[in-house]
Amino acid sequence: MLRAIQRTNLRTSSSLIRRFQSTLVVAEHSNDTLTPVTLSAITAASKLGDEVSCLVAGTNCAKVVEQLSRVQGVKKVLLAQHDAYKGSLPEELTPLILATQKQFNFTHICAGASAFGKNLLPRVAAKLDVAPISDITEITSPDTFVRTIYAGNALSTVKCNEKIKVFTVRGTSFEPAAKEGGSATSEQVSAPSPVGMSEWLEQNLTKTDRPELTSAKVVVSGGRGLKSGENFKLLYDLADKLNAAVGASRAAVDAGYVPNDMQVGQTGKIVAPELYIAVGISGAIQHLAGMKDSKTIVAINKDPEAPIFQVADYGLVADLFKAVPEMIEVLKK
Numbered sequence: 569m570l571r572a573i574q575r576t577n578l579r580t581s582s583s584l585i586r587r588f589q590s591t592l593v594v595a596e597h598s599n600d601t602l603t604p605v606t607l608s609a610i611t612a613a614s615k616l617g618d619e620v621s622c623l624v625a626g627t628n629c630a631k632v633v634e635q636l637s638r639v640q641g642v643k644k645v646l647l648a649q650h651d652a653y654k655g656s657l658p659e660e661l662t663p664l665i666l667a668t669q670k671q672f673n674f675t676h677i678c679a680g681a682s683a684f685g686k687n688l689l690p691r692v693a694a695k696l697d698v699a700p701i702s703d704i705t706e707i708t709s710p711d712t713f714v715r716t717i718y719a720g721n722a723l724s725t726v727k728c729n730e731k732i733k734v735f736t737v738r739g740t741s742f743e744p745a746a747k748e749g750g751s752a753t754s755e756q757v758s759a760p761s762p763v764g765m766s767e768w769l770e771q772n773l774t775k776t777d778r779p780e781l782t783s784a785k786v787v788v789s790g791g792r793g794l795k796s797g798e799n800f801k802l803l804y805d806l807a808d809k810l811n812a813a814v815g816a817s818r819a820a821v822d823a824g825y826v827p828n829d830m831q832v833g834q835t836g837k838i839v840a841p842e843l844y845i846a847v848g849i850s851g852a853i854q855h856l857a858g859m860k861d862s863k864t865i866v867a868i869n870k871d872p873e874a875p876i877f878q879v880a881d882y883g884l885v886a887d888l889f890k891a892v893p894e895m896i897e898v899l900k901k
């Protein structure tokens with residue numbers, strides 16, 4: 569009997585702890601659509617407790633507010649629109665987040681660990697005088713988070729004693745929240761006067777019909793073994809047959825074969841597709857840090873000793889200039 573009471577008390581206190589958490593997810597979007605990593609950040613935030621609010625800052629972003637208000641787990645969508653929020657400059661978004669924090673007193677503030685979140689949240693944390701926790705892969709309790717260290721070779725469990733926990737969320741570690749099923753309220757928050765110390769002018773994004781690298785179901789990546797930028801055409805042809813995104817190793821990027829937004833790895837993008845095909849990539853730990861959580865890994869390399877074979881589910885020891893055209897021919901049939 570005593571044991572039963574103790575258990576009930578424990579359960580009550582843990583549900584009390586959960587009830588007092590309120591999290592702000594800073595939404596990353598293009599004014600029209602929400603990025604998938606924001607949906608993963610919402611899933612992470614939902615694990616902390618009941619109150620998940622999302623902040624949408626931008627210009628003409630009513631569509632994003634509409635999308636967010638249907639996302640499962642979101643209770644409230646906060647909207648701030650101003651020309652100063654073009655390009656999501658941290659210099660302009662930080663004062664807005666601080667003002668929102670002052671008004672709502674969140675226990676946690678998070679965003680996806682994309683260039684947007686990595687650019688913004690350290691500044692927010694510094695202004696709040698708290699230490700941020702970057703790129704978390706798991707939440708064990710409202711103050712305890714797991715993140716990778718040493719290029720993904722070790723997991724570190726971090727207990728955060730800060731009064732406000734500020735963190736970024738690794739998108740591949742949390743399923744995206746369901747886009748339908750929620751019914752959040754929305755509310756306008758007043759935007760502080762623009763800081764005006766920097767101005768967003770334009771962005772030149774690589775235009776491609778292929779899926780986005782971090783959310784693609786299939787990724788074909790090339791390394792130094794491709795030997796030139798022209799030879800990447802082989803991978804583009806293969807990717808088109810598989811509806812895949814194309815990635816690259818840092819060596820291929822450094823050699824100028826492809827732009828650096830294609831880099832996968834510790835200092836590039838983290839991907840975890842259903843299928844990852846590594847072509848002419850040796851498998852250095854810094855590259856593995858960005859792709860080893862892929863469901864199925866295929867490696868094509870002419871060196872049977874290449875470390876990539878240690879993580880590959882299927883390995884083909886072959887010359888890529890022979891193997892890849894053969895694959896394309898088979899896929900054409």
Ligand SMILES: Cc1cc2nc3c(=O)[nH]c(=O)nc-3n(C[C@H](O)[C@H](O)[C@H](O)COP(=O)(O)OP(=O)(O)OC[C@H]3O[C@@H](n4cnc5c(N)ncnc54)[C@H](O)[C@@H]3O)c2cc1C
Nearest residue numbers: 791792793817818819833834835836848850854855870888
């Ligand atoms: C701090 C730091 C951060 C880093 N971050 C990253 C990162 O984010 N991403 C990343 O990728 N790297 C990163 N690196 C670099 C990393 O250590 C490796 O140097 C890099 O990944 C090697 O790229 P690669 O496999 O294309 O080239 P290589 O190691 O040169 O491998 C080329 C491979 O191609 C094979 N090959 C050659 N010709 C053929 C052929 N005809 N057919 C089949 N196979 C062939 C070879 O056998 C070889 O295995 C980082 C390094 C440091 C120090």
